[in-house]
Amino acid sequence: MKKPVCSRCGSDAVLLDAYAEWDMEKQDWVLQNVFQDAICEDCEGEASLDWVDVTSEASDSLACAGAV
Numbered sequence: 001m002k003k004p005v006c007s008r009c010g011s012d013a014v015l016l017d018a019y020a021e022w023d024m025e026k027q028d029w030v031l032q033n034v035f036q037d038a039i040c041e042d043c044e045g046e047a048s049l050d051w052v053d054v055t056s057e058a059s060d061s062l063a064c065a066g067a068v
């Protein structure tokens with residue numbers, strides 16, 4: 001597995017701009033489009049993303065593949 005992290009601070013608290021539209025059958029919001037403009041919650045601003053590999057066992061830990 002892999003996950004996106006902020007290229008500036010390495011945080012995985014990153015968000016992408018997206019549109020959601022109402023799905024009548026599911027009665028829920030579904031993603032209609034995802035944009036590439038990333039926001040880092042830790043930097044509180046625009047960010048570019050790096051992708052890091054994550055093992056399933058370590059996905060919830062702080063282990064960060066040797067970065068930083």
Ligand SMILES: [Zn+2]
Nearest residue numbers: 006009040043
């Ligand atoms: Zn950041």
